[in-house]
Amino acid sequence: MAFAANAATIEADVLVVGxxxxxxxxxxxxxxxxxxxxxxxxxxxxxRIGESLAPAARRLLADMGLWDAFLAQGxxxxxxxxxxxxxxxxxxxxxxxxxxxxxxxxxxxRFDDWLRSVAVGRGAAVLIPAxxxxxxxxxxxxxxxxxxxxxxVPVTARVMVDAGGRGxxxxxxxxxxxxxxxxxxCGWLHGQDKPGRQAGMTxxxxxxxxxxxxxxxxxxxxxxxxxxxxxxxxxEVAANGPASLLRRASERGFLSAILACSGxxxxxAGGFCAAHSAERTPAAGDGWLAVGDSALSFDPLSxxxxxxxxxxxxxxxxxxxxxxSGHADALRAYAASLSPIRDAYRTHLEAWYxxxxxxxxxxxxxxxxxxxxxxxx
Numbered sequence: 001m002a003f004a005a006n007a008a009t010i011e012a013d014v015l016v017v018g019x020x021x022x023x024x025x026x027x028x029x030x031x032x033x034x035x036x037x038x039x040x041x042x043x044x045x046x047x048r049i050g051e052s053l054a055p056a057a058r059r060l061l062a063d064m065g066l067w068d069a070f071l072a073q074g075x076x077x078x079x080x081x082x083x084x085x086x087x088x089x090x091x092x093x094x095x096x097x098x099x100x101x102x103x104x105x106x107x108x109x110r111f112d113d114w115l116r117s118v119a120v121g122r123g124a125a126v127l128i129p130a131x132x133x134x135x136x137x138x139x140x141x142x143x144x145x146x147x148x149x150x151x152x153v154p155v156t157a158r159v160m161v162d163a164g165g166r167g168x169x170x171x172x173x174x175x176x177x178x179x180x181x182x183x184x185x186c187g188w189l190h191g192q193d194k195p196g197r198q199a200g201m202t203x204x205x206x207x208x209x210x211x212x213x214x215x216x217x218x219x220x221x222x223x224x225x226x227x228x229x230x231x232x233x234x235x236e237v238a239a240n241g242p243a244s245l246l247r248r249a250s251e252r253g254f255l256s257a258i259l260a261c262s263g264x265x266x267x268x269a270g271g272f273c274a275a276h277s278a279e280r281t282p283a284a285g286d287g288w289l290a291v292g293d294s295a296l297s298f299d300p301l302s303x304x305x306x307x308x309x310x311x312x313x314x315x316x317x318x319x320x321x322x323x324x325s326g327h328a329d330a331l332r333a334y335a336a337s338l339s340p341i342r343d344a345y346r347t348h349l350e351a352w353y354x355x356x357x358x359x360x361x362x363x364x365x366x367x368x369x370x371x372x373x374x375x376x377x
Contacts, residue, residue, distance in 0.1 A: 052106075105218070133146070165293040183276060193216060228364060
């Protein structure tokens with residue numbers, strides 16, 4: 001769709017702030033119908049944790065006309081998982097009975113870049129790198145300046161989509177309250193497996209101060225991640241880089257055996273990030289809505305973060321389309337639709353953490369065995 005612009009201002013129907021999976025999904029669904037501008041502070045998707053895609057994502061990708069293109073990218077099928085959780089012995093489950101087939105272990109950078117390119121191919125305009133300044137509501141229009149390498153670019157939009165993730169700064173100018181449920185953080189590293197030594201299985205393993213995760217990735221690569229709370233001594237292990245993580249991983253019996261069997265060799269790539277549960281309430285208001293982690297942030301144990309990004313991106317696009325078409329209750333209905341998702345997530349997460357009681361007196365587990373998690377300090 002062509003943009004109307006005067007000498008000073010870009011005029012869009014929808015401004016999507018954030019070009020990650022949620023923002024790009026929202027943009028690619030709206031772009032054939034409206035003037036969509038997507039902005040992001042990063043020139044290209046960062047290497048990041050969060051590469052598990054649930055089997056049910058097949059339905060969303062098919063609905064958006066993306067399934068065949070997704071398959072052509074060569075991501076690795078996830079045929080099931082192995083867990084050492086609630087006891088000392090591993091338990092396996094598979095996806096053979098799932099009508100949606102296997103899940104997926106993604107090359108996350110490639111996946112994010114692909115969604116951006118689809119949005120552009122369907123007509124969305126993109127400004128990168130760009131940082132939004134103060135956001136002002138002027139009647140039925142949003143006004144703000146984008147910082148483009150120190151050059152202000154004025155923009156107006158009828159609907160604002162906050163897709164900025166857990167740390168979004170856009171939220172302060174729109175509305176809603178962000179409620180953080182815990183202190184979970186994640187330290188992770190990537191590396192290479194020996195060719196032919198990978199199995200398409202996820203592995204999680206509990207320990208006294210948190211839990212571990214490892215999975216194979218495309219290109220004979222692997223991710224290893226440790227999750228704990230930010231105020232616990234073990235957080236230093238998560239934050240101090242690959243060598244620190246690898247030393248602690250070697251202390252876990254089944255995890256260390258998997259890494260040895262696959263021939264895992266870390267290559268220095270890794271990071272440290274927030275991984276807490278959180279919600280935005282409400283997740284939409286007058287002329288705005290939040291999608292992805294800006295609306296609902298999931299504990300990685302749920303393996304639902306990317307699915308949530310795709311789902312809320314699509315649902316948010318449908319709500320924005322209805323709002324722009326004159327349906328006054330569309331954004332409010334979108335916000336209400338997230339409540340049962342949040343409630344189901346909380347129930348399932350509490351049940352899963354409740355299975356592990358070997359270290360019930362340790363701070364990490366004691367907090368998760370309470371009926372309600374305390375807010376962070």
